[in-house]
Amino acid sequence: MVKKLLFYFFAGIVILGAAGCETVPIAPGASRDLKVLCEQNNVQSYLDNVSQVVNLRGAGREARAMVGSNVVVVDGEKVFLADVLRRERGTVIVPADFLSKVILRLTGSETVSRAGYQIVVDAGHGGKDPGALGRRGTEEKGITLDIAQRVKRGLITKGFKVTMTRDRDVFISLEERTEIATRVNADLFVSIHANSSPSRSVDGIEVYALRELEGAEKHDAQRLKNQRLLYGNLKMKSGDASLETIIADMLYNYKVSDSQLLAAYVNKGTSLGARVNSRGVKLAGFHVLRNTLIPAVLVEVGFLTNSQEELMLRQPDYRQRIADGIVASLVSFSAR
Ligand SMILES: [Zn+2]
Structure with a gap:
């Protein structure tokens, strides 16, 4: 089709x-x-x-x-x-x-106003789901929430509107995270995670963007639910299936290309800003990338399984450097 x-x-x-x-x-x-x-x-x-x-x-x-x-x-x-x-x-x-x-x-005679630009900051895991664990017992859910809150504060000082999928230690399903982004009609989605690996020597940040989806993946139940939520936010004839398909397709094409561009900005800005080794931009089909309808990236801020990186991530100054790098990347991306 x-x-x-x-x-x-x-x-x-x-x-x-x-x-x-x-x-x-x-x-x-x-x-x-x-x-x-x-x-x-x-x-x-x-x-x-x-x-x-x-x-x-x-x-x-x-x-x-x-x-x-x-x-x-x-x-x-x-x-x-x-x-x-x-x-x-x-x-x-x-x-x-x-x-x-x-x-x-x-025509270039009207500059783009980012005043209403809204970013969803998604702190990975939470509540009953601690995420990855470091050797010293550091839980991923705490690291992601702390960095997400720092990113939120940074973005607000730059004039963005910010919505958090969670602002405390609570469990939120992946489905709900994508729904929050759709309900508030956000422009960008940034998910923050910390990594783990069977090999303790692996370290560095990674930024994931959505790969091209297969036909069936575009009809994932949560994706369809979010599309219906989106159509409800639009002014358009309801129940026009071909119109809905074309709008969904139009937004999907922009989402894929813009997500990869956004990932490149975040990867560069964060690795330079935090002076950390970058493992580069990778493409994946993670739930929150697949089922949000806007450009979305998932940032893995470092490996809790690496002793050195776990120690770094336990330091507030280092988490602030990571957050500042993410904020600077989002500012450059939105002003491009
Ligand atoms: Zn995670």
Whole structure:
């Protein structure tokens, strides 16, 4: 189904307007006709008549919107409009805020505001689940919660909104963690863990991003539940299966590519910031990576099974360095 849609996506493209004329920005509300708006702002737009996806391109940036829905992905970030895009007598009619939220960002004349950018910080394990154990008895759940709280404080001082999946020693299922991210409509998900290995000599940080999912994995019960939660947050016709599939697919494609980019930022920023050996970026299908619908990474901050690293992770200063590295990475990623 997805492959078929993608085929239509590339095969059924119709040129709506590829303007080469002078750029004359217009006032918000002046036109709701997408073709006119694009021509006046030198933005190229293509409507796929089959999928009803509108592809927009301008000043090296891209956006993808969907007739019948109010979600637009602009430069890898999802944006919610005040109303849905409609089709009227062959033209696409956009809501008034389409100019400021999409078109002007594509022309580079509107800078991206990260004021509402929301990050979910997920402290791994908790409660009855201690996670990995060090030789000195250090429990992973305590290390992850402490670093997560430091990351939260750091992000708030940088102006981000932060939601924690847990802020105390309590058990939260993996399913709930992904649901929290969906309910609060977050932009990024960062899960914090500490590692273990049968070999005591192994050390360093690792950052995981989602690998490409197989067809069946995209229909995991929790993923479908989160998608329904997401559709409930959108303005769109309910029960339109093909519209839902296209939106899910559009967000999935951005999620995979942005997660890998985010992982590269976090790996570099954290290993440099904390002056720790990096084992690099790895791809995996962990539950919280697979079933969140937004860019997500899982950071393994070090090996509790390595005596030296366990000692380091027991020091508050070192945990702060790790947290500062993660925060700096997220700041650079969101400002890219
Ligand atoms: Zn863990």
